[in-house]
Amino acid sequence: MLPDELKVKLREVIAAAESPREKAIDVMFEIQELQGWMSDQAMVEAAELLGMTPLELEELATFYDYIYRSPVGKYVIKVCDSTVCWLEGRRRVVDYIASRLAIPMGGTSADGLFTLLPVCCIGYCDRAPAMVINKRVFGNLTPEKIDRILSQLAKNADFSGSE
Amino acid sequence: MPRLIIDEREIEVPEGTKVIDAAQRLGIVIPRFCYHEALGSVGACRMCAVKFLQGPFKGVQMSCMVDARDGMVVSTTDEEAVQFRQRVIELLMMNHPLDCPVCDEGGQCLLQDETVSGGHARRRFPGPKRTYRDQYLGPYIKHEMNRCIHCYRCSRFYQEFCGYRDLGPLQIGSRMYFGRFSDGPLESPFSGNLVDICPTGVYTDKTARFKLRRWDLQRAPSVCNQCSLGCATVANGHYRGVMRIEARFNRDVNGYFLCDAGRFGFSYANGGQGRRERPLLPRIAGVSASAPSALASAREALENISQKYGPRAIAAAGSNRSSLESQAMLALICKTRDWRGPVFFFDPSERGKTVAAVQELSSDIAVSMREIEKADLVIVAGADPLNEAPMCALAIRQAARKNAPIVTIDSRPLFLPCEFTHFPVAPEKIEHYLAMLVWKAVEKVAENPGKDAEMFCRQLGALSLESAPPEAMAAFSELLLASKRPVIICGTDVTRESTPSFAAGCARLLKCAQKEAGLFFLLPGAGSFGSALLSGTQSQTFGDLVEDIEKGVVRALVVSECDPFHYYPDHARLERAVSKLEQLIAIDYFPSETVERASIFYPASTVFETGSTYINQEGRLRFAQPVHCGGAPISPGEHPPRVYSGLVPGGDHLPAWKALCQIASMPREDGVPAPEKFIPSVLPAFSGLGAGPIYPVDGPRLLSPGPGFTSQWSQRGEEAGEGAPDFELLLVEWMFGTSEFAAWSDSLDAAVCEPHMSINTKDAARAGLSDGDRVSVELDGGAFEIAVSVSERTAEKVLVVPRHQLLDWQKIKGFPVRILAGKIRKI
Ligand code: SF4
Ligand code: SF4
Ligand code: FES
Ligand code: FES
Numbered sequence: 001m002l003p004d005e006l007k008v009k010l011r012e013v014i015a016a017a018e019s020p021r022e023k024a025i026d027v028m029f030e031i032q033e034l035q036g037w038m039s040d041q042a043m044v045e046a047a048e049l050l051g052m053t054p055l056e057l058e059e060l061a062t063f064y065d066y067i068y069r070s071p072v073g074k075y076v077i078k079v080c081d082s083t084v085c086w087l088e089g090r091r092r093v094v095d096y097i098a099s100r101l102a103i104p105m106g107g108t109s110a111d112g113l114f115t116l117l118p119v120c121c122i123g124y125c126d127r128a129p130a131m132v133i134n135k136r137v138f139g140n141l142t143p144e145k146i147d148r149i150l151s152q153l154a155k156n157a158d159f160s161g162s163e
Numbered sequence: 164m165p166r167l168i169i170d171e172r173e174i175e176v177p178e179g180t181k182v183i184d185a186a187q188r189l190g191i192v193i194p195r196f197c198y199h200e201a202l203g204s205v206g207a208c209r210m211c212a213v214k215f216l217q218g219p220f221k222g223v224q225m226s227c228m229v230d231a232r233d234g235m236v237v238s239t240t241d242e243e244a245v246q247f248r249q250r251v252i253e254l255l256m257m258n259h260p261l262d263c264p265v266c267d268e269g270g271q272c273l274l275q276d277e278t279v280s281g282g283h284a285r286r287r288f289p290g291p292k293r294t295y296r297d298q299y300l301g302p303y304i305k306h307e308m309n310r311c312i313h314c315y316r317c318s319r320f321y322q323e324f325c326g327y328r329d330l331g332p333l334q335i336g337s338r339m340y341f342g343r344f345s346d347g348p349l350e351s352p353f354s355g356n357l358v359d360i361c362p363t364g365v366y367t368d369k370t371a372r373f374k375l376r377r378w379d380l381q382r383a384p385s386v387c388n389q390c391s392l393g394c395a396t397v398a399n400g401h402y403r404g405v406m407r408i409e410a411r412f413n414r415d416v417n418g419y420f421l422c423d424a425g426r427f428g429f430s431y432a433n434g435g436q437g438r439r440e441r442p443l444l445p446r447i448a449g450v451s452a453s454a455p456s457a458l459a460s461a462r463e464a465l466e467n468i469s470q471k472y473g474p475r476a477i478a479a480a481g482s483n484r485s486s487l488e489s490q491a492m493l494a495l496i497c498k499t500r501d502w503r504g505p506v507f508f509f510d511p512s513e514r515g516k517t518v519a520a521v522q523e524l525s526s527d528i529a530v531s532m533r534e535i536e537k538a539d540l541v542i543v544a545g546a547d548p549l550n551e552a553p554m555c556a557l558a559i560r561q562a563a564r565k566n567a568p569i570v571t572i573d574s575r576p577l578f579l580p581c582e583f584t585h586f587p588v589a590p591e592k593i594e595h596y597l598a599m600l601v602w603k604a605v606e607k608v609a610e611n612p613g614k615d616a617e618m619f620c621r622q623l624g625a626l627s628l629e630s631a632p633p634e635a636m637a638a639f640s641e642l643l644l645a646s647k648r649p650v651i652i653c654g655t656d657v658t659r660e661s662t663p664s665f666a667a668g669c670a671r672l673l674k675c676a677q678k679e680a681g682l683f684f685l686l687p688g689a690g691s692f693g694s695a696l697l698s699g700t701q702s703q704t705f706g707d708l709v710e711d712i713e714k715g716v717v718r719a720l721v722v723s724e725c726d727p728f729h730y731y732p733d734h735a736r737l738e739r740a741v742s743k744l745e746q747l748i749a750i751d752y753f754p755s756e757t758v759e760r761a762s763i764f765y766p767a768s769t770v771f772e773t774g775s776t777y778i779n780q781e782g783r784l785r786f787a788q789p790v791h792c793g794g795a796p797i798s799p800g801e802h803p804p805r806v807y808s809g810l811v812p813g814g815d816h817l818p819a820w821k822a823l824c825q826i827a828s829m830p831r832e833d834g835v836p837a838p839e840k841f842i843p844s845v846l847p848a849f850s851g852l853g854a855g856p857i858y859p860v861d862g863p864r865l866l867s868p869g870p871g872f873t874s875q876w877s878q879r880g881e882e883a884g885e886g887a888p889d890f891e892l893l894l895v896e897w898m899f900g901t902s903e904f905a906a907w908s909d910s911l912d913a914a915v916c917e918p919h920m921s922i923n924t925k926d927a928a929r930a931g932l933s934d935g936d937r938v939s940v941e942l943d944g945g946a947f948e949i950a951v952s953v954s955e956r957t958a959e960k961v962l963v964v965p966r967h968q969l970l971d972w973q974k975i976k977g978f979p980v981r982i983l984a985g986k987i988r989k990i
Contacts, residue, residue, distance in 0.1 A: 054344035062334045161211040
């Protein structure tokens with residue numbers, strides 16, 4: 001169930017739009033911000049707010065890489081899966097992260113902090129291999145750099161529960 | 164008109180024709196997946212590549228995306244294009260499970276055809292195949308996503324063409340998935356078309372699953388006889404059973420598609436289980452008999468009655484599901500033998516409306532469904548297209564997609580799969596609302612429209628002033644004024660007797676106001692038009708027959724393809740009447756109550772076994788060829804029929820009209836009379852149609868230029884006063900659950916929902932009812948229980964109840980039914 005305050009806020013967002021469905025992505029982002037992912041229940045409720053059918057919202061949700069239809073970790077690591085990164089050792093980056101976190105591609109670490117996913121070119125080709133974690137982009141990845149980034153994130157998470 | 168050259172042959176095509184269609188006119192079928200004439204071009208599959216050698220484009224292009232232009236020179240066989248297509252099909256086949264041997268599409272699969280046409284035979288890609296989880300899509304459609312080639316036909320058909328919103332494209336890239344949000348039955352009552360439209364085996368017909376191979380089937384052009392539209396179908400037979408119905412293209416009627424009721428409602432013909440077992444053996448006094456003896460004793464019994472009481476003691480009844488052959492034979496028998504009838508209608512109002520509609524419909528204002536699609540404004544008056552004639556709702560949607568405003572004036576809480584504005588009004592107000600709408604638009608009627616038009620116009624004006632127009636109406640009057648091709652769709656179910664003529668008058672008046680106005684009636688059944696042609700305005704109805712039986716004037720009743728117990732509003736009275744009869748002779752293919760009670764029963768053949776003619780609601784001849792018939796070898800192969808029976812091979816039953824002919828010992832010169840002879844003898848309009856196969860499968864329209872304005876509409880009955888405290892009970896059709904076909908086809912069971920009674924919000928509040936309550940409604944002949952559905956979209960002062968198979972509504976005694984508020988009790 002979506003919390004009532006969130007629903008009130010979403011209704012306002014939707015009311016401000018010329019046609020409700022143009023706010024579909026914004027609504028899903030708002031919900032994800034709070035709940036981390038879009039559950040089936042959240043999809044059905046969001047669709048109702050937007051005057052769409054769950055299927056119509058699902059068409060959008062599953063089209064975009066940044067809307068999650070299953071639970072993800074606090075940090076979603078998306079390693080670039082396009083040509084330049086392939087050439088520059090993307091495979092090694094993935095293998096390294098996977099073994100460090102002991103998860104396969106698509107998996108979430110046991111502590112619930114990290115999820116590993118592929119993403120298509122993120123425009124960091126000049127700094128390949130590259131990855132995005134939540135909204136930050138990292139290039140020129142080496143094992144050391146990855147270690148640094150991941151430990152930092154894990155530490156931050158311990159402190160405050162937020163970035 | 165552009166002229167172009169395709170594969171060294173020249174052709175001239177209308178402006179806007181795609182190259183892929185231009186080629187088809189030359190008989191060159193360019194490979195395609197995503198392109199479909201009804202859906203248009205999207206260029207999604209890249210399969211239709213051809214090479215443009217000269218003209219405004221050069222090189223390999225998609226022939227479905229390019230309009231034919233002057234001077235184009237196109238090659239479909241150019242090496243570059245051929246190779247392009249070969250690569251495309253190789254790519255599309257990369258993930259295909261190659262499960263043709265267990266796929267129901269096999270043998271009629273566009274993917275198979277195009278794989279061969281593209282010359283792809285060997286898989287080169289060594290990687291794993293992508294696989295999907297399939298969904299449960301309900302009782303009719305099986306889902307096998309691994310076979311998908313991502314052409315988007317299904318989602319475009321489902322969402323854009325039909326307007327339903329629970330199936331569509333999901334995911335992205337190679338994960339593309341076509342399905343629902345979650346498992347569950349498809350909501351669209353047009354879902355069966357997915358089977359036809361998907362070029363692969365993703366959606367297959369569950370009712371036919373694993374039963375057949377395309378090349379084993381006997382196929383014949385047939386016609387759906389489940390509503391008055393008469394959509395074109397292909398009936399697929401196998402071992403003397405109907406296996407599947409497919410849509411057959413007919414430009415004027417159904418286009419490429421069918422509704423699910425028509426597609427899946429055939430199982431009655433194969434015989435069901437238990438009480439639905441199709442009666443295949445003749446019976447005399449409840450005991451099985453041979454066909455000749457049943458026919459002979461019927462003949463004898465009738466002769467006796469005729470001698471004892473005179474021929475008028477014999478009455479004959481048909482129905483709106485009888486073929487024109489049976490109807491005409493009944494009429495001919497009554498004429499020659501002086502029997503009473505034939506009776507085709509159950510009450511005078513149904514007769515009045517059907518006959519009026521048929522008389523009013525003239526060739527100058529009648530439109531086809533194709534023309535509805537092109538209308539720039541559609542008025543639905545007293546009709547529920549989705550339930551009474553489902554494919555008509557799709558035609559209306561096509562008009563709406565081109566921005567035609569859609570206005571509905573009806574007592575029911577209508578639904579259409581498109582945007583529309585609904586005015587919920589009681590039946591007696593439908594004409595008023597129509598008048599208000601039309602009045603403004605006909606102000607500019609031509610100088611001298613003639614006396615009749617002027618008179619109608621004056622009356623229209625007076626009527627439009629009788630009640631205050633609702634606010635939204637004015638805007639639509641303006642739109643109607645500005646429209647060029649408005650169409651009025653008028654029903655004959657809940658309307659008053661004068662309404663069909665009134666609607667025709669409105670259409671004629673719009674015509675006088677320089678519009679290409681059209682008129683489209685919905686009639687009760689596939690045989691309604693024919694029965695109206697054969698009945699005068701004063702002909703007897705079944706109600707009159709019941710009285711005659713009670714008075715002892717009628718001693719024998721011959722009913723052909725007709726079950727009065729399904730339609731007659733007073734079951735108990737009919738039961739008593741029937742028991743008074745000396746003979747009840749029934750000829751039918753349904754195991755109906757009438758058949759149960761018949762003293763002599765003869766099993767008739769169905770539309771699938773007999774050549775049958777229907778005249779659809781726009782007067783168009785629809786001929787259904789038999790797909791399998793007794794005596795004909797089963798082709799191919801020599802397998803015996805699936806069902807073993809005591810019948811002599813080749814001695815299967817006669818169509819109703821032939822049986823009728825025998826029991827009435829009709830004079831015949833050379834064996835069996837031919838329909839092309841006896842139909843014209845009772846319906847002169849048929850005399851011009853020639854002999855032989857009397858008309859093409861998709862026949863002409865049988866309409867005269869038109870009676871002009873008639874005054875039938877002015878014969879308006881007395882209405883109960885405004886202040887009357889009671890409700891009018893309206894019995895209505897539902898797409899699933901009210902027809903005889905639904906009652907006897909187990910294949911439709913899964914689509915039948917519980918009946919409910921619709922009532923207006925204000926009325927419900929006054930009666931203390933809320934949505935979902937169950938009530939008992941007390942009628943003159945007893946009470947029935949039903950759930951309540953409350954809606955603002957239902958007119959006030961009416962109760963809308965389906966003639967549902969799960970509801971014994973045949974206690975209402977007679978029409979119209981008025982119910983005092985106190986007779987509705989919550990339980
Ligand atoms: S399911 Fe069939 S119609 Fe739909 S995209 Fe796939 S192949 Fe095309
Ligand atoms: S619309 Fe009517 S005629 Fe057409 S398929 Fe459906 S039931 Fe049959
Ligand atoms: S290919 Fe990886 S960032 Fe562009
Ligand atoms: S048919 Fe032309 S691209 Fe699909």
